[in-house]
Amino acid sequence: MTSLSNTSNQQKPSGMPFERYRAFVPVDVPDRTWPTKKIAHAPRWLSTDLRDGNQALIDPMTPGRKLQMFELLVRMGYKEIEVGFPSASQTDFDFVRQLIVEDRIPDDVQISVLTQARDDLIARTAESLVGAPRANIHLYNATAELFRRVVFNVTPGECIGIATRGTEMVMKYAEQYLGDIVGTGDFGYQYSPEIFTQTDTDFALEVCERVSDVWQPEPGREIILNLPATVEMSTPNTYADQIEYFGRHLTRRDVSAISLHPHNDRGTAVAATELALMAGADRVEGCLFGHGERTGNVDLVTLGMNLFSQGIDPMIDFSDIDEIRRTVEYATNLPVHPRHPYAGDLVYTAFSGSHQDAIKKGLEDLDRIAADRGVPVGELPWEAPYLPIDPKDVGRTYEAVIRVNSQSGKGGVAYVLKSEHKLDLPRRAQIEFSRVIQQHTDAEGGEVSPETIWKIFRAEFLDQESPLKLNSVHTSSAAGEKDALTVNVYVDGELRTLEGTGNGPIAAFVDAINGLGHDWDVRVLDYAEHALSAGGDAVAAAYVECSVGSEIFWGVGIDANIVTASLKAVISAVNRGQAIVD
Ligand SMILES: CC(=O)SCCNC(=O)CCNC(=O)[C@H](O)C(C)(C)COP(=O)(O)OP(=O)(O)OC[C@H]1O[C@@H](n2cnc3c(N)ncnc32)[C@H](O)[C@@H]1OP(=O)(O)O
Numbered sequence: 001m002t003s004l005s006n007t008s009n010q011q012k013p014s015g016m017p018f019e020r021y022r023a024f025v026p027v028d029v030p031d032r033t034w035p036t037k038k039i040a041h042a043p044r045w046l047s048t049d050l051r052d053g054n055q056a057l058i059d060p061m062t063p064g065r066k067l068q069m070f071e072l073l074v075r076m077g078y079k080e081i082e083v084g085f086p087s088a089s090q091t092d093f094d095f096v097r098q099l100i101v102e103d104r105i106p107d108d109v110q111i112s113v114l115t116q117a118r119d120d121l122i123a124r125t126a127e128s129l130v131g132a133p134r135a136n137i138h139l140y141n142a143t144a145e146l147f148r149r150v151v152f153n154v155t156p157g158e159c160i161g162i163a164t165r166g167t168e169m170v171m172k173y174a175e176q177y178l179g180d181i182v183g184t185g186d187f188g189y190q191y192s193p194e195i196f197t198q199t200d201t202d203f204a205l206e207v208c209e210r211v212s213d214v215w216q217p218e219p220g221r222e223i224i225l226n227l228p229a230t231v232e233m234s235t236p237n238t239y240a241d242q243i244e245y246f247g248r249h250l251t252r253r254d255v256s257a258i259s260l261h262p263h264n265d266r267g268t269a270v271a272a273t274e275l276a277l278m279a280g281a282d283r284v285e286g287c288l289f290g291h292g293e294r295t296g297n298v299d300l301v302t303l304g305m306n307l308f309s310q311g312i313d314p315m316i317d318f319s320d321i322d323e324i325r326r327t328v329e330y331a332t333n334l335p336v337h338p339r340h341p342y343a344g345d346l347v348y349t350a351f352s353g354s355h356q357d358a359i360k361k362g363l364e365d366l367d368r369i370a371a372d373r374g375v376p377v378g379e380l381p382w383e384a385p386y387l388p389i390d391p392k393d394v395g396r397t398y399e400a401v402i403r404v405n406s407q408s409g410k411g412g413v414a415y416v417l418k419s420e421h422k423l424d425l426p427r428r429a430q431i432e433f434s435r436v437i438q439q440h441t442d443a444e445g446g447e448v449s450p451e452t453i454w455k456i457f458r459a460e461f462l463d464q465e466s467p468l469k470l471n472s473v474h475t476s477s478a479a480g481e482k483d484a485l486t487v488n489v490y491v492d493g494e495l496r497t498l499e500g501t502g503n504g505p506i507a508a509f510v511d512a513i514n515g516l517g518h519d520w521d522v523r524v525l526d527y528a529e530h531a532l533s534a535g536g537d538a539v540a541a542a543y544v545e546c547s548v549g550s551e552i553f554w555g556v557g558i559d560a561n562i563v564t565a566s567l568k569a570v571i572s573a574v575n576r577g578q579a580i581v582d
């Protein structure tokens with residue numbers, strides 16, 4: 001095959017020891033059906049922030065932080081919450097007790113706790129749940145060949161024995177400690193063949209079948225079979241294949257919930273989860289903002305918001321994303337990345353010119369459609385360039401949507417002036433002012449804040465008082481076909497009364513200025529105006545494009561009187577022209 005690149009840019013071997021790694025061997029599902037399936041509704045969610053998320057923190061959460069996290073999860077609408085590993089530490093045990101004793105578990109929420117398949121740990125786990133109105137015990141043991149050989153030194157049969165005996169112990173200790181709820185739908189059981197992704201799928205099925213034989217699921221007594229991508233091993237499609245294969249071959253499928261527990265080692269946990277849902281999974285375990293072991297668990301915020309952005313109710317409330325982020329940052333003591341999907345500081349912000357231009361036009365278009373239909377923008381179907389969702393739907397404002405730096409163009413600068421100061425500059429005025437801002441960013445570097453943009457705008461268009469400054473408009477009257485105007489103007493600091501005539505007050509004013517004897521030769525090329533505010537004390541903005549000598553300048557005037565605003569705009573253009581000539 002001939003290379004498309006020329007010889008000077010041929011890629012070179014990296015020298016890294018890639019030969020040490022072996023490609024993942026996927027399960028063979030040639031007649032897979034998941035690629036054509038669609039996700040049509042939210043799955044059952046379980047948050048494991050207080051367990052898998054917590055076990056991977058530099059500083060595990062204090063009881064106070066755990067409680068804040070629990071309450072956040074409840075407020076957001078999670079109905080299944082893994083609250084800890086009570087046999088691991090007194091802190092975890094006490095937290096479960098606190099939730100139960102202080103009656104903090106809402107009627108529609110089921111807490112879950114994790115345990116290894118060891119008798120003493122299972123007993124302690126069941127003990128932590130005494131008095132719980134609803135609870136789930138989650139048992140795991142590793143099933144992958146590597147773990148059987150290296151970590152546990154067990155045969156496949158012994159590995160199955162750990163899982164089935166563990167299940168028997170859960171049933172025994174549940175009977176002993178949780179008699180009130182055992183046998184009702186309020187007590188649940190979950191089993192995880194840990195490292196499912198690295199386990200031969202037929203063997204994972206075998207273990208789960210034998211565990212189900214012990215638990216005996218039936219209607220009203222489901223078993224949750226949680227299939228963890230404890231380590232993400234390959235491309236997301238391979239996880240989906242494993243899930244479809246598992247679901248197809250599992251007996252008692254109707255009384256088994258197939259649950260996903262993806263980790264993010266390859267950075268594709270969200271994609272793997274979505275494909276695995278297409279492959280038939282019922283339930284997803286993860287953490288807010290992807291906390292958890294190593295690269296984290298799958299991010300529940302991204303998953304939920306991905307559904308939302310496709311018109312599917314995530315059944316979780318993300319409407320105050322910043323409050324969610326603040327609480328998680330407080331509880332975990334770890335920051336959320338500024339580019340984190342849906343929640344990062346910068347994810348609804350455009351710096352670059354073409355993005356800003358498109359966003360500005362998109363938002364204006366929505367405003368126009370909303371005004372035509374007489375409805376708020378929030379009731380329109382969302383469609384805006386570069387913004388997959390309306391930032392307002394997650395409690396953000398449009399204020400930070402556009403931020404200006406050296407990559408920005410006229411659209412961004414114009415957006416800031418319009419959104420912050422209601423000034424709707426004509427297109428060529430936008431271009432002229434954006435060059436002024438560009439000079440600033442080239443010289444200073446970094447971002448230029450809306451306050452600085454306004455300061456520069458004022459200095460450029462509104463505050464220059466030399467050589468001309470309007471003092472008062474004396475008279476303005478019709479003189480035959482023409483308008484006559486008398487104005488008091490400071491010229492180079494000296495108050496003078498000028499007179500001029502023309503077709504309208506602006507032309508009359510230009511006539512008066514040109515009569516001053518300077519060689520300015522002012523001519524008006526274009527004009528625009530609009531109100532800045534409504535009502536009796538309305539203020540207007542006028543924009544005038546003038547040629548001053550051989551150069552062209554825009555001027556801006558703001559005043560309660562539209563004629564005065566126009567004259568100020570002419571003065572603004574002349575002063576800008578003179579500033580450059582000087
Ligand atoms: C993928 C996951 O995230 S799984 C959850 C992981 N989370 C945690 O481990 C946090 C909480 N864990 C802990 O605090 C501790 O591990 C404890 C308190 C539960 C147990 O501590 P220890 O008794 O000191 O054991 P340790 O953690 O070293 O566990 C290793 C032993 O447990 C065995 N073991 C590990 N997992 C399991 C399991 N799921 N079922 C049965 N035995 C297991 C190992 O084979 C090993 O046995 P060995 O001592 O005979 O070689």
Ligand SMILES: CC(C)C(=O)C(=O)O
Nearest residue numbers: 140192194195228230
């Ligand atoms: C206990 C199991 C579900 C787990 O955390 C994992 O395998 O990642």
